[in-house]
Amino acid sequence: MIAEAGLAALWLAAALSALQLALSFGLGGEQGREMRAVRAVALAQGLLTLFAFGALIAVFLNSDMSVLLVAENSHSQKPWIYKFAGAWGNHEGSMLLWVAVLALAGAVVALFERRLDERTLGATLGAQAALALGFFAFLLFASNPFERLNPAPLDGRGLNPLLQDPGLAFHPPTLYLGYVGLSVAFSLAVGGLIQGNVGPALARAMRPWVLAAWILLTLGITAGSYWAYYELGWGGWWFWDPVENASLMPWLAATALLHSVNVLAARGGLRAWTMMLALVAFSMSMAGTFLVRSGILTSVHAFAVDPTRGTFILALLALYIGGALTLFAFRIADVKEGAPFELVSREGGLVANNLLLSVILGIVFLGTLYPLIAEALSGEKLSVGPPYFDSVAGPMALVLASLMMIAPQLRWRRDAAPILPRLAPGVLVALAVLVGTFILTPGIGLLPRLGLAIGGGLLPASLQPLIGRSLRRTPLATWGMAIAHFGVATAILGMASDSAFTREQLAAARPGETVEVGPWLVEFRSVSPVAGPNWTALEGELRASKGSGVTVLKPQSRFFPSPPTTTNEAAIDTSWNGQLYAVLGEQDGQGRWQLRLWWKPFVTLIWLGGILIGLGGALALVGRMARERRQRIRGEEAFA
Amino acid sequence: MGSGKMRHALLALVLVSAPVLADSELPAARWANEQLPDPRQEAEAKALMEELRCLVCQGQSIADSDAELAGDMRALVRQRIAAGEKPEQVRAWLVERYGNWVSYRPPVEPATWPLWAAPILLLLVGAWLLRKRLVRRHG
Amino acid sequence: MSPWLRFLPLLVLVAFVGAVAWRLGKPAEEQIPSQLVGRQVPAFTLAPALPGRPGLASTWLAGGKPRMINVFASWCVPCIAEAPLLMELKRRGVVIDAVAVRDRPEDVAEFLANHGDPFERIGSDPESRVQLALGSSGVPESFIVDGQGVIRYQHMGPIEPNDLPRILREWEAAR
Numbered sequence: 001m002i003a004e005a006g007l008a009a010l011w012l013a014a015a016l017s018a019l020q021l022a023l024s025f026g027l028g029g030e031q032g033r034e035m036r037a038v039r040a041v042a043l044a045q046g047l048l049t050l051f052a053f054g055a056l057i058a059v060f061l062n063s064d065m066s067v068l069l070v071a072e073n074s075h076s077q078k079p080w081i082y083k084f085a086g087a088w089g090n091h092e093g094s095m096l097l098w099v100a101v102l103a104l105a106g107a108v109v110a111l112f113e114r115r116l117d118e119r120t121l122g123a124t125l126g127a128q129a130a131l132a133l134g135f136f137a138f139l140l141f142a143s144n145p146f147e148r149l150n151p152a153p154l155d156g157r158g159l160n161p162l163l164q165d166p167g168l169a170f171h172p173p174t175l176y177l178g179y180v181g182l183s184v185a186f187s188l189a190v191g192g193l194i195q196g197n198v199g200p201a202l203a204r205a206m207r208p209w210v211l212a213a214w215i216l217l218t219l220g221i222t223a224g225s226y227w228a229y230y231e232l233g234w235g236g237w238w239f240w241d242p243v244e245n246a247s248l249m250p251w252l253a254a255t256a257l258l259h260s261v262n263v264l265a266a267r268g269g270l271r272a273w274t275m276m277l278a279l280v281a282f283s284m285s286m287a288g289t290f291l292v293r294s295g296i297l298t299s300v301h302a303f304a305v306d307p308t309r310g311t312f313i314l315a316l317l318a319l320y321i322g323g324a325l326t327l328f329a330f331r332i333a334d335v336k337e338g339a340p341f342e343l344v345s346r347e348g349g350l351v352a353n354n355l356l357l358s359v360i361l362g363i364v365f366l367g368t369l370y371p372l373i374a375e376a377l378s379g380e381k382l383s384v385g386p387p388y389f390d391s392v393a394g395p396m397a398l399v400l401a402s403l404m405m406i407a408p409q410l411r412w413r414r415d416a417a418p419i420l421p422r423l424a425p426g427v428l429v430a431l432a433v434l435v436g437t438f439i440l441t442p443g444i445g446l447l448p449r450l451g452l453a454i455g456g457g458l459l460p461a462s463l464q465p466l467i468g469r470s471l472r473r474t475p476l477a478t479w480g481m482a483i484a485h486f487g488v489a490t491a492i493l494g495m496a497s498d499s500a501f502t503r504e505q506l507a508a509a510r511p512g513e514t515v516e517v518g519p520w521l522v523e524f525r526s527v528s529p530v531a532g533p534n535w536t537a538l539e540g541e542l543r544a545s546k547g548s549g550v551t552v553l554k555p556q557s558r559f560f561p562s563p564p565t566t567t568n569e570a571a572i573d574t575s576w577n578g579q580l581y582a583v584l585g586e587q588d589g590q591g592r593w594q595l596r597l598w599w600k601p602f603v604t605l606i607w608l609g610g611i612l613i614g615l616g617g618a619l620a621l622v623g624r625m626a627r628e629r630r631q632r633i634r635g636e637e638a639f640a
Numbered sequence: 641m642g643s644g645k646m647r648h649a650l651l652a653l654v655l656v657s658a659p660v661l662a663d664s665e666l667p668a669a670r671w672a673n674e675q676l677p678d679p680r681q682e683a684e685a686k687a688l689m690e691e692l693r694c695l696v697c698q699g700q701s702i703a704d705s706d707a708e709l710a711g712d713m714r715a716l717v718r719q720r721i722a723a724g725e726k727p728e729q730v731r732a733w734l735v736e737r738y739g740n741w742v743s744y745r746p747p748v749e750p751a752t753w754p755l756w757a758a759p760i761l762l763l764l765v766g767a768w769l770l771r772k773r774l775v776r777r778h779g
Numbered sequence: 780m781s782p783w784l785r786f787l788p789l790l791v792l793v794a795f796v797g798a799v800a801w802r803l804g805k806p807a808e809e810q811i812p813s814q815l816v817g818r819q820v821p822a823f824t825l826a827p828a829l830p831g832r833p834g835l836a837s838t839w840l841a842g843g844k845p846r847m848i849n850v851f852a853s854w855c856v857p858c859i860a861e862a863p864l865l866m867e868l869k870r871r872g873v874v875i876d877a878v879a880v881r882d883r884p885e886d887v888a889e890f891l892a893n894h895g896d897p898f899e900r901i902g903s904d905p906e907s908r909v910q911l912a913l914g915s916s917g918v919p920e921s922f923i924v925d926g927q928g929v930i931r932y933q934h935m936g937p938i939e940p941n942d943l944p945r946i947l948r949e950w951e952a953a954r
Binding site: 663664665666669695696708709712713715716734736737738739741742769772 | 781783784811813814815852854880881882883886905906907908910911912913914916917
Binding site: 322 | 785786788789792794795796798799800801802803806807809811
């Protein structure tokens with residue numbers, strides 16, 4: 001019953017999206033009434049889709065095996081949190097989540113957006129409805145989450161053990177909120193281009209959505225990286241896997257868009273860039289969704305789907321992105337750009353920032369698709385992996401980080417004052433760190449060395465905009481920028497440190513033996529069998545010490561019966577200056593156990609940096625929304 | 641005493657009930673999971689292993705894979721480097737047998753010039769396209 | 780904004796859709812074929828996999844007459860399905876040597892006793908070394924080597940009944 005109710009709600013919502021699209025064309029006549037109608041339709045659409053998603057969660061929590069999706073992805077003995085999160089741990093469920101966020105975002109825009117004139121808002125809501133319609137169609141005709149299974153099996157196939165982790169509850173929803181949040185920026189850009197109304201007002205309407213989506217993408221990607229790091233058992237935190245790249249590309253576009261939309265909102269400049277980035281960002285989201293579900297990429301992350309669904313999404317993609325980009329190509333010529341600005345100015349810095357981010361985006365895009373293109377053109381199979389991306393995107397990112405040290409110190413429009421004194425703190429620290437690494441750690445590679453230097457220099461440089469101001473009266477947005485850039489510096493330091501200073505030790509040890517890794521002495525005590533709610537495991541006990549105190553680590557080799565899989569559960573000890581990472585492998589024929597141990601100095605800075613970046617964004621978002629509320633209230637009072 | 645025996649029995653039970661996932665009965669090759677005694681050689685070997693693709697996995701390097709064949713490839717890499725071969729020679733040997741697909745680092749040849757030239761090219765093209773947005777202050 | 784820049788994203792989209800549509804129509808082959816087809820079989824020597832049975836060396840493969848190498852293992856499930864077809868090939872005159880990958884003598888003996896023994900020589904490859912040298916990426920695989928030691932044909936996966944005509948044709952061509 002619940003499943004049928006959910007399905008009915010979806011059909012109704014799809015019909016409403018068609019209605020919303022039709023109504024948005026008609027806007028311009030009796031404006032007041034029709035806008036009210038569009039708002040009501042958008043709200044109903046959002047609520048119905050939310051209800052449908054709730055229905056899916058309900059059938060998963062109830063372990064209703066007569067629903068095909070539950071039977072294929074769940075099991076009655078799973079802990080409830082994995083029944084809940086398992087609802088989106090598969091193609092159909094995650095697609096429903098995608099559509100729910102799309103519809104809800106549309107509803108929020110319809111209800112709360114007051115800055116735009118009605119015609120532009122109408123065009124925006126029409127674009128959003130058009131997006132929703134296509135994805136509803138895909139969901140209902142090619143990926144029905146509520147399909148029944150008759151006769152219902154006694155129990156389900158279970159959730160992939162790699163996904164049975166708290167990360168599943170956080171990582172996908174956060175990412176999806178981010179991907180689909182960018183749809184509003186897309187729709188606003190389409191609305192603005194249709195109405196020829198691209199200006200600061202549009203940018204101010206777009207900005208909170210871009211910020212919110214970007215914050216969520218940042219946190220989602222950070223969480224995904226940490227999850228892969230502790231779950232997969234080999235100590236790596238980014239693999240340039242096609243699916244990971246599919247999540248990085250919208251983020252890169254959104255970062256550029258974020259900086260660009262600020263310039264448009266405050267200064268009226270960069271109109272064409274901002275519109276293009278707004279279209280490209282959500283296009284990247286859609287392309288990423290397609291790549292992951294079409295079956296054309298090989299990846300541990302990919303959903304197992306068939307090419308028919310891939311073709312459907314490709315058609316949607318071609319229609320939406322093609323339509324929007326064609327609109328852009330023809331309409332952008334009518335958009336009046338602001339006055340040009342100097343190379344050495346805040347705008348100049350932001351343009352360079354956009355350029356670098358776009359180049360990195362282009363590189364990741366090209367590298368991800370190159371094997372496909374090469375095979376299509378020449379028949380030869382080749383692989384493009386971390387060696388390529390690290391050696392190309394890495395230096396580009398460091399150039400961007402160097403720019404981050406300089407640009408925030410520049411003035412808007414023209415900067416004639418001497419620059420070097422302002423750059424001194426960052427540059428001096430960077431040079432000091434560089435020299436320090438030559439003296440203390442001569443053996444590390446060039447890229448990590450530069451990473452340490454530039455990351456080190458960026459730390460003070462990012463906080464410089466806060467110095468010499470009254471801190472309480474500094475806008476939250478400025479605090480946000482400083483903290484976000486500080487977070488970038490932190491993350492770069494973590495990445496460089498991990499690359500330069502990680503120590504690895506592989507050992508075949510008998511219980512009682514001791515292994516050394518970095519500053520640690522690790523005593524291998526025993527291996528014992530343990531059991532959990534839906535697994536059994538062999539658990540090793542390790543006692544590690546580096547001076548004073550003993551830490552106990554218990555890595556496991558875990559076996560799940562349904563579906564039958566073995567996973568490595570790493571044991572990690574976190575101290576202020578790094579992580580000790582331990583994995584229990586197999587037994588060899590002579591009573592020795594395979595142990596893999598890593599000492600990773602300062603590796604946690606990577607994810608701490610990511611959190612700081614998100615925090616900075618959140619501060620900026622709160623600051624801007626509070627300021628706009630204050631301005632609106634003051635404006636209303638002035639008229640009262 | 642009693643609990644020790646219980647633990648052994650449980651251990652045996654877990655080991656027996658673990659499924660045989662189409663793996664051989666032989667243990668891993670010696671050099672699959674043992675580091676070379678010379679740290680410089682081990683670092684070279686490790687760097688190469690991270691760039692070689694596992695033949696039977698869904699997109700992992702042989703350094704990151706639990707598959708048996710990946711272990712045997714690691715053993716091959718370590719033995720050859722210990723014997724004095726350069727990493728590029730070992731990579732070339734594998735590419736000779738499996739094609740460029742087996743190396744995560746794409747070769748630098750005409751077929752892959754776009755890949756390697758892209759960064760500089762994109763930067764220059766982008767900068768040129770943006771030249772109209774900027775005004776040079778004179779004097 | 781210059782026309783180039785305005786239409787560039789659209790061009791990129793067209794290229795993307797084109798490449799991806801091609802892939803959807805022609806799904807990727809998951810198997811990695813050996814690049815040594817048409818080249819000399821690499822030099823190797825393998826100890827016997829069974830006591831009393833000769834091992835396999837590459838010199839033996841350039842003896843003037845074609846031979847087939849079957850890369851197999853006792854723990855390989857599809858090899859069981861393939862065994863009767865190897866017997867059939869042997870019956871039709873195909874001479875087959877084997878490379879036993881990661882195998883113990885007792886397991887090889889048991890496998891051959893249960894599923895038939897089409898092999899002349901069987902080499903033991905405990906660390907997949909020769910498997911890698913041949914460019915093989917899984918078990919079972921079969922290679923047809925001509926009398927001069929040049930690899931002429933590779934069959935990946937178990938040999939199935941409808942593969943027989945092709946294999947016999949390649950065998951004739953290698954003579």
